Amino acid sequence: MCGIVGYIGKQQAAPILLEGLKKLEYRGYDSAGVAVRDGAKSIQVVKAKGKLSVLAQKTEDGKALYGTCGIGHTRWATHGEPDERNAHPHRSTDGSVAVVHNGILENYRELREELKDCGYTFASQTDTEVIANLIDFYLKRDRKGAAEAISRFMERARGSYAIAVMFEEFAGELYLARKDSPMIVGEGEGEMFVASDAAAILRHTRKVYFVDDFTLACVRADGVRFFDISGNPIPKEYQLLDIDAEAAGKGGYEHFMRKEIYEQPRAVSDTLSHYIKEGDIDLGISLHGVKQITVVACGSAYHVGVTLQYAIEKLARIPVRVELASEFRYRDPILGEGTLVVAVSQSGETADTLAAVREAKKRGARTLGIVNVLGSSVAREADDVLYTYAGPEIAVATTKAYSAQLALGYLVALVLGKNNKTLSEEQFARYVSALQELPSKIEETLRSESEIKAFAARHADVHDVFMIGRGIDYAVCMEGALKLKEVSYVHTEAYAAGELKHGTISLVEEGTLVLGVLTQSGVFEKTASNLEETSSRGAIVATVGTKKLCEGQFFPIPETEEPFAASLAVLPLQLLAYHISVCRGLDVDKPRNLAKSVTVE
Ligand code: AGP
Numbered sequence: 001m002c003g004i005v006g007y008i009g010k011q012q013a014a015p016i017l018l019e020g021l022k023k024l025e026y027r028g029y030d031s032a033g034v035a036v037r038d039g040a041k042s043i044q045v046v047k048a049k050g051k052l053s054v055l056a057q058k059t060e061d062g063k064a065l066y067g068t069c070g071i072g073h074t075r076w077a078t079h080g081e082p083d084e085r086n087a088h089p090h091r092s093t094d095g096s097v098a099v100v101h102n103g104i105l106e107n108y109r110e111l112r113e114e115l116k117d118c119g120y121t122f123a124s125q126t127d128t129e130v131i132a133n134l135i136d137f138y139l140k141r142d143r144k145g146a147a148e149a150i151s152r153f154m155e156r157a158r159g160s161y162a163i164a165v166m167f168e169e170f171a172g173e174l175y176l177a178r179k180d181s182p183m184i185v186g187e188g189e190g191e192m193f194v195a196s197d198a199a200a201i202l203r204h205t206r207k208v209y210f211v212d213d214f215t216l217a218c219v220r221a222d223g224v225r226f227f228d229i230s231g232n233p234i235p236k237e238y239q240l241l242d243i244d245a246e247a248a249g250k251g252g253y254e255h256f257m258r259k260e261i262y263e264q265p266r267a268v269s270d271t272l273s274h275y276i277k278e279g280d281i282d283l284g285i286s287l288h289g290v291k292q293i294t295v296v297a298c299g300s301a302y303h304v305g306v307t308l309q310y311a312i313e314k315l316a317r318i319p320v321r322v323e324l325a326s327e328f329r330y331r332d333p334i335l336g337e338g339t340l341v342v343a344v345s346q347s348g349e350t351a352d353t354l355a356a357v358r359e360a361k362k363r364g365a366r367t368l369g370i371v372n373v374l375g376s377s378v379a380r381e382a383d384d385v386l387y388t389y390a391g392p393e394i395a396v397a398t399t400k401a402y403s404a405q406l407a408l409g410y411l412v413a414l415v416l417g418k419n420n421k422t423l424s425e426e427q428f429a430r431y432v433s434a435l436q437e438l439p440s441k442i443e444e445t446l447r448s449e450s451e452i453k454a455f456a457a458r459h460a461d462v463h464d465v466f467m468i469g470r471g472i473d474y475a476v477c478m479e480g481a482l483k484l485k486e487v488s489y490v491h492t493e494a495y496a497a498g499e500l501k502h503g504t505i506s507l508v509e510e511g512t513l514v515l516g517v518l519t520q521s522g523v524f525e526k527t528a529s530n531l532e533e534t535s536s537r538g539a540i541v542a543t544v545g546t547k548k549l550c551e552g553q554f555f556p557i558p559e560t561e562e563p564f565a566a567s568l569a570v571l572p573l574q575l576l577a578y579h580i581s582v583c584r585g586l587d588v589d590k591p592r593n594l595a596k597s598v599t600v601e
Contacts, residue, residue, distance in 0.1 A: 002088070002102040003027040003074040004183070005200050006164040006174050009191020009221045013037075013070035014062030020193070020200035021052050021074045027102075027196060027596055030082030032074045034059070035089040035098040038067035040171040043098050047087035068221075071164040071174065071194070073100035081125070089166075090129040092136035093120045096168040099135070101128040102196055103160035103181040104600050111156065131163060139167070146170050147227055150177050150216050154229050160351065160599065162211070164194050177216040181599055182349050182376060185209040185217065185224050187238055192219045197373070198241050199392055206241040210375040239375070255588045257395035257487065261574050262446060265439040267390035267400040268407045268567065272435055274389055279432060281411050281418075285368070285384045288419055291338030293318060294365075296325040296356035298598065300398045300482060301344040301405065304370075306475040308409035311563040315423060315431070316416035325352035326601075328359065335365040343369045344409075346393060346401035347597035348376025355601075357382050370408055372401045386412070395589045396596045397486045399574050402479065403442070406567050410435055413563070434561040438568075441558045445571045448555060452572050455542065455553055456579030462513050465490055466504075466534070467573070468497040469517035470527050476517045476544075476566045480573030487581040487591050497523075497530040510538035515573070518545035519557070519565035525549065544572045 003024025007013045017034045032055040033047030044065055048055040052074055059065050073088035088100045105111070108127035111134055116122070120133040131153060139149035146167050160180035167173070176183060176194060186193035186201040186208050193201040198208060209224060211217065215234060217226045226234040253259035275281055293312060295305030305322040312320050323333070325343070329352065335341065341360035345353045348371040357378055360367050369382035372390050379385040388404035414431055417423035423431070465484060467477035477494035484492040495504060497516070508514065514534045518524035528549040535541045535551065542553035546565075555572040557565075581588045 003196045003200065004071065004100045004102050004162060004164055004194070005196075006071045006176075006194030006219065007191070008069045008172070008174050008219055009188065010068060011191065012062065013067050014059060014065035016204070017070050017072035018052065018056055018059070018062045019203070020195055021072050023199040024196055025052055025074055025590065027074065029590055030075055031084065031087035032072070033087045033089050034062075034065065034070055034072040035100075035166055036065040036067040036070035037166060037171065041067070043095070043166055043168060045089050045091060045098060047084050047089070049082065049084045049087065069166070069172065069174065071098065071100045071166055086124045086126050088128055090124060090126060090132045092132045094136070097132045097136045097139070098166045099128055099132040100164050101131055102162045102599065103179075105130060105157055105161060106159035107157070131157075131161070135165060139169075146173070146175050147216060147218060147231060150175055151229050151231060153177070154179070154214065154216065162196060172220060174219040175216065176211060176219065178211040179213050180351070180354065180377060183211040185211060185219060187223070190221055192221060192224060194219060199394070202241070207238045208241055209236050209238050241374075255395065255578070255582075257397055257399065257578055257588050260393055260395055260400045261571070261578065263391065264400045264403045264571070265442045267388070267404040268442060269439040270389035271404040271407045272411070272438070275408070275411050276432060276436065279429060281415050281432065283386060283411065283415055285386070287340070287412065287415050289338055290318065290340045290416060292336060293320045293340050293342055294328075294333070294335065294360075295320065295322045295342045295344060296328045296353060296360070297344040298325050298350050298352050300402045300479055301346060301350075301353070303475055303479040303482065304344050304402060304405040304409060305342070306478060307406060307472055307566045308413065310472045310475065311410055312413040312416060314563050315413040316420050317422045318416055318420065323356070325350070325356040329355045333359070333363065335360060335363050339365050341365045341367045343367060343378050343382055344405055345369065345376075345378045346372045346390075346398055346405070348373045348378040349597045349599045350378075351599050351601050354378055354381065370405055372404065394596070396591055396594045397483055397577070403567055403570070407435065407438065410564055431561055431563075434564060438560065438564060441560055441568055442571065445557050445568050446575070448572065449575050452555060452575040453579045456576050457583055459513055460580050460583035462490055462580070464507070465492040465513045465515065466495055466500070466508070467492060467515045467517065468495045468500060468527065468530060470497050470523040471520045472563070472566050473517040473520050473524070473527065473569065476519075476569045476573070477515075479570050480515070480517070480577070483574055483577035484580065486594065487577050487588050488584055488586065489592070490580065497527040500530055501533065505533065505537070508534045508537045508539050512539045514539040514541050516541065516543040516545075516550065517569050518543055518547070518549055519569050520562055544569050
């Protein structure tokens with residue numbers, strides 16, 4: 001939920017920290033701060049409420065702070081108001097320990113009371129200040145050095161953390177510790193970097209170490225040493241990242257969201273081509289023995305699950321349940337023999353989804369992650385992982401990762417269908433071929449953007465919208481509704497078209513905007529009738545589909561195999577949300593109240 005960075009080396013740290021935080025602002029942006037140290041001089045801390053630009057201004061883009069060692073933080077508030085007092089870095093009472101933290105210390109209240117009894121005081125409402133004082137307490141009590149003090153903290157901590165720590169006593173060193181929240185260490189020439197994810201340090205290095213759970217580390221300019229919680233050294237190899245630094249930029253688009261909408265053909269093509277080899281599908285894992293599937297996910301990833309439920313049940317005749325991860329983890333789930341729990345997550349760090357994976361494993365179920373971020377927590381904790389190859393997704397509202405997840409899910413459905421012999425060889429080949437045509441059909445669909453943009457301009461002041469469909473079309477409506485809510489703040493409801501008449505249609509009045517999705521031939525005539533029921537009550541109707549079945553604006557999409565139609569029907573809805581947001585002058589890439597990765601409950 002927050003972004004942390006660190007630097008130690010030969011360059012001035014502050015400008016590098018600010019540059020890294022800029023790349024991480026999508027993880028949270030209600031306040032920011034840096035701690036910098038010049039040699040053995042005292043640590044300097046500067047913090048600011050609001051977006052990173054305020055801190056940059058306060059530190060003259062970092063030039064006002066001298067020192068080649070530092071840590072930084074951009075925040076999405078979880079404990080305490082998003083103000084300067086609660087901004088990170090936080091220091092111990094005597095200022096000798098400075099900490100930046102991503103995560104939640106669940107037992108911070110009891111620890112704070114204990115520390116108060118030992119004479120510590122607290123200037124903020126945050127759990128992070130408790131971490132700084134707790135580490136300081138152990139450092140002073142045990143006199144066994146920084147790593148030991150951090151280990152003691154880790155033994156007491158409940159919850160999630162990725163922390164970077166500076167000590168007045170230990171110049172030339174940064175310390176790290178991690179449980180559940182993401183963190184990497186980058187290695188340069190005579191300099192080292194720390195970050196929540198690679199976007200922050202790509203310009204400097206591609207050599208990275210993924211910090212594992214319950215691991216701590218000491219970082220100096222000449223390298224990093226990892227330890228387990230008992231202080232035993234852990235040898236680790238670096239990985240070379242092949243993410244293109246340019247890909248983390250906007251590439252000439254005004255917003256990341258529109259750039260990523262147009263990257264969907266490539267994201268789908270890269271994902272499919274990774275697994276389709278000479279007309280066959282090689283997932284690299286066996287799916288034999290899967291008798292039923294439970295998908296656990298949140299938000300758009302959940303909508304992927306709903307779509308895949310229809311696709312897998314149609315193609316493989318395997319029962320699929322789709323559960324909101326935040327519900328699954330507390331419902332004492334029944335996971336029968338042969339159940340495969342599939343966790344869908346772009347970031348691989350969504351707290352609810354990660355907890356659902358752990359719950360499933362605890363109950364003996366096999367777990368599979370469908371994840372976009374290499375080395376993320378869900379990827380490493382699920383029994384198996386299938387990566388999507390959408391590349392870094394920066395806009396808070398997901399588009400290309402969603403589409404890549406769909407594509408990968410279709411591959412899973414086809415492999416299951418082949419395993420279960422519910423697909424003949426001819427059918428299998430036909431579906432694989434249809435998938436390979438999807439990227440060009442996505443490109444074709446995006447060519448109707450100008451009509452969508454004009455429609456958005458006409459309806460930019462809309463207040464209430466319904467999106468209705470049946471089957472896969474209903475699942476598309478869920479995603480379209482979330483997009484419009486997320487980036488345009490328009491109250492939008494996705495509704496099963498057949499259910500509208502059971503009460504909610506009472507909300508339809510003159511001028512209500514109702515969008516229908518009609519791609520499933522077995523039901524789209526019925527949805528057309530439902531749309532008529534709304535237009536006869538004054539609604540403005542528009543449709544997305546392969547055939548024009550209603551009066552009103554029509555956004556055509558190319559034909560494809562119906563289990564895959566969601567990949568095309570969603571596109572006009574993504575563009576509609578984007579353009580209404582732009583018309584309203586909103587922050588498309590960083591909508592209010594949201595963050596890209598929800599790593600707290
Ligand atoms: C999607 O546009 C939203 N940003 C949000 O619903 C997101 O899909 C959800 O938080 C799940 O994130 P994940 O895929 O990283 O787990």
